[in-house]
Amino acid sequence: MxxxxxxxxxxxxxxxxxxxxxxxxxxxxxxxxxxxxxxxxxxxxxxxxxxxxxxxRPSAADVLFAERMIPHHRQALEMAGLAPARASEPRVRALCARITAAQRPEIDVMSRWLRALGRDVPAEHSGHAGDGSGEPDTYGMASLEEMNRLRAARGEEFDALLLRLMIRHHEGAVTMAGEELTGGTDRFLRAMAKDVAAGQRAEIVRMRALEN
Incomplete structure (x- = not known):
């Protein structure tokens, strides 16, 4: 990939x-x-x-993309990691396995890109939307309350909540990728943004099909 x-x-x-x-x-x-x-x-x-x-030559938009996408991906990995013990639908578990397989290497690549530039890699994500209001942020991050509900859910309730939260999360990643393609100049990060946008749009379509 x-x-x-x-x-x-x-x-x-x-x-x-x-x-x-x-x-x-x-x-x-x-x-x-x-x-x-x-x-x-x-x-x-x-x-x-x-x-x-x-x-x-990297631009401020490139750096911001990597610094935002790394914690964004980490929350997706946390959500996906709950599926094996909680999901009742095999296709939901398979979806989460694909998300993990795709996004973990992307975190590694963006982290090495930032280090090569002399930038610190963002710490672990806060686990919820950054403004503390409990409302979803611009890029679809789940709130602390939503994450706690997801951790507590089981079976069909978990499946439905995971799909709803992950669709919104993916839509946020697509928005971020679009911003990188508009303002970014680094060829590695632009290629990453194209890959993220294409892959997550395809997964949104699959998740919406699973909701029906």
Whole structure:
């Protein structure tokens, strides 16, 4: 999956912090391909063109995306981790296993990206919406009350509540990914955002089908 691929690329770039790698200069040897904008095709760089440094320089939007998505993913893992002992529907348990398999590697990749930039990795999530009001936050994080209800639920009650909370949580992740694609400049984080948006939209469709 994309997360493991990004991890391999990041592991090979640990000698240079993101945004500080030397640019590639196109010449007469092998052609250098410049990636296009989202939805556009790439192009071949002209001889002498410097490629890579500015296109991959991290922006504040990139850092914010990683710092927000890591705790967001952690809460999803906490919710999914409750399913084996509480869910009555096998498809709900299978869904939660897929969420764990997808999001744990993404947390690892984003954490290594932040460390390579000299940034601290966010601490464990607070477990609820950040304003303390008990209301869901902008990105779909469950409130403390909702998490406690989920922990206490069993069987069909758990299934229904988990699906409701996880759909909202995924919608928040899609919103975050869209913000990264609008304002982010780092190619690794933009690729991650595309992967998150596509994967979580597909899971939202599956979860809505399970609600019916």
């Amino acid at each position: 994309l997360a493991s691929g990004l991890g391999t690329v990041l592991a090979g770039c640990t000698g240079d912090p993101p945004g500080e790698r030397a640019p590639i200069v196109a010449g007469s040897d092998a052609p250098v391909i410049v990636p296009g904008a989202p939805g556009e095709e790439g192009r071949t760089a002209t001889p002498g063109e410097r490629v890579g440094r500015e296109d991959s």
